[in-house]
Amino acid sequence: MSVGLGSDPLDPAVLAERVRSDGCGAVVTMVGVVRRTSDDGRPVSGMEYEAYHEMAMRELRAIADEARAKWPECNVAIAHRVGSLRIGEASVVVAVGSPHRGEAFDACEFCIDALKARAEVWKREHYADGADARWLENRTHQR
Template sequence: MMDRAASDAMIALSADALDVASLERVVKTDAHGAVVTFLGTTRATSPGDPRPVEALEYEAYETMALAEMTAIAREADERFGPLGIAIVHRTGRVALGEPSVAVVVAAPHRGAAFDACRYAIDALKSRVPVWKREVYRDGNAAWIANTVS
């Protein structure tokens, strides 16, 4: 599912692998001199938990998540724009090392691109109703709280 929100925004939840090059092409225009990409990937272990992680499983309250992601894109555009911005979060199972979230920001200059990208990922982690469950190699699993850091 995709929604055009800010001046040039792509917002989506996806069960499919993230195509970062495609996201960068979508947000970049001739007016943009900088593109900053953030990818959140599945780690082998969680901080403070030595159990090896096999995968993450994500669930989202889709309607609310997309609305909040759209609001975040608009806020970033208002604060740092004009921007091209893509915010895409995976749902379902995400294997070790694969990206689960991508924030791609294109701006006229690098400062705005970096600032907007950081703003968007921090806002996403604190506001968007997406939940993650760690699946461990031993067959156990646990729901994990989002952190902003």
């Protein structure tokens, strides 16, 4: 298990490598990136992420532990970025290695859904038109 929270750019390949093992037949990686438009269609110029570091790390570890309890053969890595991010930059990476793809997909989905609902990480959207930036609510589930 590997979890992280920091301002350095995220490299999905590094997390994918952390969950590989000789018993893995599948590695599933989910990369969340800053997109150009908000959910309501407004042009976005960037995103700012803040976290209560100690609580967020504790929750990321708990999420990874829960995933391992549900899918014991899975290896889990979760990393979230904080600070100001540009369009296209990775804000979150979840990687899961497992003997079979079904468990890897299920565990990866569980981790990102739990992270979005529970982790003490907040995001603030900045708009291209110069309008006031807006803090966004955490999601309980979004597909």
